[in-house]
Amino acid sequence: MTVLSNLSPGQLGTIHAIHAEQALYQRLNALGFRIGKQITLIRRANFNGPLHVRIGGTDIILREIEAQRIQLQAV
Amino acid sequence: MKRIALLGMPNTGKSTLFNRLSGASARVGNWPGITVDLMSAKVLMGGHIAELIDLPGLYDLHGFSDDEQVVRHFLSHHAVDLVMIVLNSSQIDRQLSLALQIKQLGLPTMLLLNMQDEAKRAGITIDTEAMAGALGFPVQTISAKYGDGCPQALQLAGQVLNNPATITAPQDIAKLLEVDSLIEQTMHDIVQHTVQMPIKFNDETTDQIDRVLLHPWLGLPLFFLAMFLLFQFIFTVGAPLQDGMAWILDTFRTEALEPMLANIPAWLNGLLLDGIYNGIGTVAAFVPIIVLFFLVMSMVEDSGYLSRAAFLMDTLMAKMGLDGRGFVMILMGFGCNVPALMGTRVMRSRPMRLLTMLVIPLSLCSARLQVFLFMIATLFAANQAAFIMFALYMMSFFTIFLTAILFKQQYKSTEPFILELPPYRFPTPRQIWLRGWQEVKHFLNRATKFIVIGVVLVWAMTHYPTDVAPASAATIAGQIGQFFAPVLDPIGIDTQLAIALIFGFVAKEIVVGALAVIYGLQGDALSQQIAMNIDWVQGMSFMLFTLIYTPCLSTIATMKSESKSSVFMWVSIIWSLALAWVISFAFYQSARALGL
Numbered sequence: 001m002t003v004l005s006n007l008s009p010g011q012l013g014t015i016h017a018i019h020a021e022q023a024l025y026q027r028l029n030a031l032g033f034r035i036g037k038q039i040t041l042i043r044r045a046n047f048n049g050p051l052h053v054r055i056g057g058t059d060i061i062l063r064e065i066e067a068q069r070i071q072l073q074a075v
Numbered sequence: 076m077k078r079i080a081l082l083g084m085p086n087t088g089k090s091t092l093f094n095r096l097s098g099a100s101a102r103v104g105n106w107p108g109i110t111v112d113l114m115s116a117k118v119l120m121g122g123h124i125a126e127l128i129d130l131p132g133l134y135d136l137h138g139f140s141d142d143e144q145v146v147r148h149f150l151s152h153h154a155v156d157l158v159m160i161v162l163n164s165s166q167i168d169r170q171l172s173l174a175l176q177i178k179q180l181g182l183p184t185m186l187l188l189n190m191q192d193e194a195k196r197a198g199i200t201i202d203t204e205a206m207a208g209a210l211g212f213p214v215q216t217i218s219a220k221y222g223d224g225c226p227q228a229l230q231l232a233g234q235v236l237n238n239p240a241t242i243t244a245p246q247d248i249a250k251l252l253e254v255d256s257l258i259e260q261t262m263h264d265i266v267q268h269t270v271q272m273p274i275k276f277n278d279e280t281t282d283q284i285d286r287v288l289l290h291p292w293l294g295l296p297l298f299f300l301a302m303f304l305l306f307q308f309i310f311t312v313g314a315p316l317q318d319g320m321a322w323i324l325d326t327f328r329t330e331a332l333e334p335m336l337a338n339i340p341a342w343l344n345g346l347l348l349d350g351i352y353n354g355i356g357t358v359a360a361f362v363p364i365i366v367l368f369f370l371v372m373s374m375v376e377d378s379g380y381l382s383r384a385a386f387l388m389d390t391l392m393a394k395m396g397l398d399g400r401g402f403v404m405i406l407m408g409f410g411c412n413v414p415a416l417m418g419t420r421v422m423r424s425r426p427m428r429l430l431t432m433l434v435i436p437l438s439l440c441s442a443r444l445q446v447f448l449f450m451i452a453t454l455f456a457a458n459q460a461a462f463i464m465f466a467l468y469m470m471s472f473f474t475i476f477l478t479a480i481l482f483k484q485q486y487k488s489t490e491p492f493i494l495e496l497p498p499y500r501f502p503t504p505r506q507i508w509l510r511g512w513q514e515v516k517h518f519l520n521r522a523t524k525f526i527v528i529g530v531v532l533v534w535a536m537t538h539y540p541t542d543v544a545p546a547s548a549a550t551i552a553g554q555i556g557q558f559f560a561p562v563l564d565p566i567g568i569d570t571q572l573a574i575a576l577i578f579g580f581v582a583k584e585i586v587v588g589a590l591a592v593i594y595g596l597q598g599d600a601l602s603q604q605i606a607m608n609i610d611w612v613q614g615m616s617f618m619l620f621t622l623i624y625t626p627c628l629s630t631i632a633t634m635k636s637e638s639k640s641s642v643f644m645w646v647s648i649i650w651s652l653a654l655a656w657v658i659s660f661a662f663y664q665s666a667r668a669l670g671l
Contacts, residue, residue, distance in 0.1 A: 023139050023423065024491055030084075030134035031495060032169035034259065046291045049390035050399065050492065057165050057197065057272070059281075059496035061386045061399070066491045 002074065005051065005067035007041040013072030014038055020069050032058050033070065077125040077236050078154065079118075082146060082177070083161030084170050085132035086497050088189045092161055092219035093129040094509050096229070113149075121233015125156070131420075136176040136252070141420045150180065151249035154242060157235050158184045164194035164216060167201060168266050174210060175258040180251050181243040183235050184212040187228055191216040193498065199272050206269040220503055281498040285383070294387045301380075305371050310461070313364035317448075320363055324356040325598050342541075345595075346534055353597045354530030354588035361445040361587070366511055368441050372410045373510040377502040381406065385494055395476055396483030398492040401431040405475060408438030411517075412630045416637055422490060430486035432638060433647055434478050436626050439471040442583035446621050449587045453602040454614040463615075467622060474623055474654060521584060525628075529578050529585035533592045536574070546571065546593050566620065566659040567613040567667075576620065582627040612671050616663040623655035 007013060015037050018025055032055045033039075042052040042059070050061045083089040097116030115128045130149060131142035150158075158177055162170040167188065174186050188194075188201060194216075207214040213231045217224035243251070288297055332352065336344050375381065384406065385399030392402050400421060408415035415435045422428040439447075447467055451460050536552040543549040548557065548570070555577065556563075556570030563573050571593050579586040591597055594604050609617075625631060625648050635644040 026135050026138055027491070027493060030138070030169070030172065031493065032166075034169075042285075043289060043291075045289075045294075045386060045390055047390045050386055052285075052289065052386065052496065056168050057199075058169065059498075060493060061382070061389075061496055062493040063389070063393075063491070066493060 002072050003068050004039065004041070004053070004070040004072055005064045007072070009041055009043050012038055012040040012075055014075055015070060016073045017071040018069060019071065020066075024066070024069075028066075028070075031060055032056055038075065039070075039072065077120070077123045077156040079120070079125050079127045079157045079159055079232065079236075080130055080149065080155045081127055081159045081161065082130045082173075083132060083189075084134055084163065084173060086495060087132070087161050087163040087170070088219045089132060089161040090129065091506065092187070092189065092217070092225075093127065095219055095222060095225060096127060113145075118229075120229055121236050123233070123236050125232075125236065127159075134173070136173065140423050147252050150182075151245050151252060154245055155182060156242065157232060158182050159232065160184065160186045161189050161219075162186065163190050164188040164201060165190060165197050165199055167194075167199075167270055168272065171262050171266060172258055175262055178210060178212070179258075180248055182248075183242065185228075185231055185235055186210065186212065186214045187224075188214065188216045189219050191218045191223060192221060193500075199270065201271075202269045206265060209265045209269065220506065281379075284499055285496075288380070288383055289386060294383075298384055298387055305375070306464075307461075309364065309367050309371055310464075313367050316363035316367070317360055321360040321598055324360060328352060328356070328597070342538075345538070346531070349595045350530055350534030350592055351527060353591040353595070354533070354585075355526055357449075357591040357597060357601070358445065358526055358584055358588045361448065362515070364448065365441050365445065366515055368444070369410060369514040370507055370511045372407075373507060374502055376407070377500060377506060379497045379499045382494055382496050386496070389492060393492075395479035396427075396430055396486065396488075397434070397479055398427070398490065400492070400494060401427075401434070404431055404435055405438045408435045408440060410441055412436050412438065412440050412626050413633045416630065416633045419637070424488040424490035426486035427488035427490040429638060429643060430479060430482060430488075432634060432643075433482060433486075433650070434475045436630050436634070436647065436651060437471060437474045437478060437623060439468055439622060440583070440626055442627065443621060446579075446583055446586045447618055449590075449602075450614050450618055453605050454609075454611045467618060470619065470622060470658075474658070478650070478654070521582060525582040526584055526588055529581055530588045530592050533574065533578055533585075533589045537593055545595060552593070562656070565664070566656065567609075567616045567663040568620065568659075569609065569613070571608070572613075572617050576617075576624075579621060580625060580628070582629070583621065586621065612663060612666045615666075616659045619662055620655045620659045623651055623658060625651050 001016065002013065004013070015033060015035050017035065018028055018033060020028060037055050040054045042054055044051050048064055050063050051067050052059065052061050053067075054060075081089060081093055093114065093116070096118050113128055113130065115126055118125050118127045128149075130146050133140070133143045133146050135143060136147070137143075158180075160174050160177055162174065174184075177184055186206075188203070194201070201216065203214040203216055213235065215224055215228045215231055217228050219225070288294060290297075328348065332348060336347060381403045385403050387399075388402040389399030392398050404415045404418050407418060412435055415438070416432055419428045419431045419435070422431065447464065451463050455463055533552070536555070537546040537550055539551055540549065547553055552574045553570055556573045559573050559577075560570070568576065571590070574593055575586045575589040578589045590605065591601055594601055596604055631644060631648065634647055635641060638644065
């Protein structure tokens with residue numbers, strides 16, 4: 001069990017839980033962050049910048065602080 | 076008349092579809108209770124003339140963003156005969172949720188699966204009949220970009236309209252909208268049974284381009300190099316076009332207008348030729364370069380590269396209390412500040428939105444670009460021009476960063492930064508053409524509204540009273556100039572430039588036209604006269620002031636309507652005026668102190 005922000009580029013995991021208030025939860029949901037989905041970390045920007053992830057056919061960028069709220073199970 | 080609501084997620088090509096269906100007939104509609112502009116158009120469908128309304132893009136019918144509230148307000152206050160949902164075929168696995176949310180409202184609905192071409196390339200197949208069966212309304216695959224499936228979609232829409240169903244009353248919609256039932260399982264089942272997706276599908280080309288353009292070290296330098304090359308392209312191609320346009324306008328005046336108007340009274344002749352024609356002509360000479368600018372901008376916008384710019388710049392923007400999306404808005408502001416201000420609606424936290432709105436008017440928009448191109452050509456050698464232009468863009472960034480850093484304590488926020496990266500797309504010539512045409516229309520609209528009135532007023536002020544020399548100190552314009560002299564003298568701005576600046580408050584497009592009217596000259600003669608009157612230090616100070624102070628009345632009005640706060644609007648106006656003055660003062664006085 002780990003969080004999204006701990007992955008290294010190329011690693012993947014399955015979304016186990018999303019710890020976010022309702023508005024953020026809904027937004028993540030609409031972008032495809034749903035429990036049970038597989039998620040891959042594609043790359044990170046330098047200096048603790050945003051993360052580039054892929055869920056299904058969708059590429060998304062998000063900051064480290066949001067990525068810490070997404071709990072993963074190793075695949 | 077039947078009413079059709081067009082609705083879909085962002086980045087699904089909804090507006091492309093709207094443009095295709097509406098041709099050039101779209102106009103901004105007025106809907107009670109809705110403050111944003113909604114485009115609507117009359118479209119022929121199945122023997123009905125229907126009104127098609129382009130609602131803002133939304134992710135979730137129950138979401139909290141402004142756009143999502145607009146859609147909810149619209150559906151619960153206006154009866155619609157058909158809801159047309161547009162989704163991206165290659166992301167159907169998650170976007171179907173929106174269709175299921177709409178289904179619960181019980182309105183006549185149809186689903187258009189757009190970007191069929193991309194989905195096909197990605198190896199995705201969708202069984203539309205099975206999906207229609209599961210959803211209970213028609214489903215059609217289309218490509219709004221290339222037009223595939225659009226005739227069939229119109230036919231289907233006609234059929235739905237011809238079978239009058241029971242339509243849920245708007246007040247009942249309001250109640251239904253409060254219920255957010257679970258659709259997860261249904262969505263999963265439908266996707267399972269109707270969509271075939273390659274297990275690990277990704278667009279190879281996009282991945283390869285991203286590996287270079289989003290490279291941890293090369294990404295940013297490449298971004299700035301790309302921007303530099305685009306601007307270089309615009310100016311290299313645009314300069315001869317601009318010269319050609321100026322020549323045509325000048326020839327038209329001497330060969331056609333002057334002989335034709337030779338017999339009318341002298342004052343009317345002056346008003347028509349030296350006032351209106353010179354004023355508008357000087358501005359119109361810049362139209363080709365501005366059109367070119369917008370064509371290139373729209374290509375960049377539609378290509379998907381701007382979201383990458385957000386990724387690359389977010390770390391730096393975060394230090395200034397902004398985020399990567401704010402950077403994208405600033406880039407859009409290079410075209411026109413007004414749509415960029417409206418674009419901040421995607422931000423949910425008010426402080427973040429206000430801070431972004433405060434910096435956007437400082438981005439060097441295309442109207443200010445005209446002023447600079449004119450002044451630089453007048454006062455600087457050709458080989459210095461590119462350097463001065465570059466310095467002004469850097470100055471624009473500098474004032475943006477400075478403002479954000481100074482105000483970030485007042486506008487603190489914890490807005491999450493989450494953004495979708497669409498695959499790279501190359502816009503079709505038709506898309507570019509439609510977009511370019513809209514910009515020309517927009518320019519002509521502003522020209523008739525502001526520039527004509529502006530140049531007529533400038534002409535009147537510089538020619539009244541009639542018994543003194545035009546534009547001299549005794550005219551109204553001269554007196555206004557003298558009134559402001561105590562503030563403008565220390566920054567090197569003379570009476571003539573002061574009048575241009577005052578009218579520039581209405582719109583920057585007027586500035587160059589106003590100068591033409593004030594001097595009563597056009598083209599090369601105008602440039603020579605200005606070069607004799609002021610030196611480059613004064614010109615630079617004038618450009619700095621023009622760059623930083625309030626861009627135009629439209630921007631101010633947008634600022635007020637988007638922030639819903641007069642206080643905020645005044646903060647923005649006063650801050651930009653003060654900053655403009657201080658920077659021009661610092662530049663002018665230190666240049667003079669150095670003996671320049």
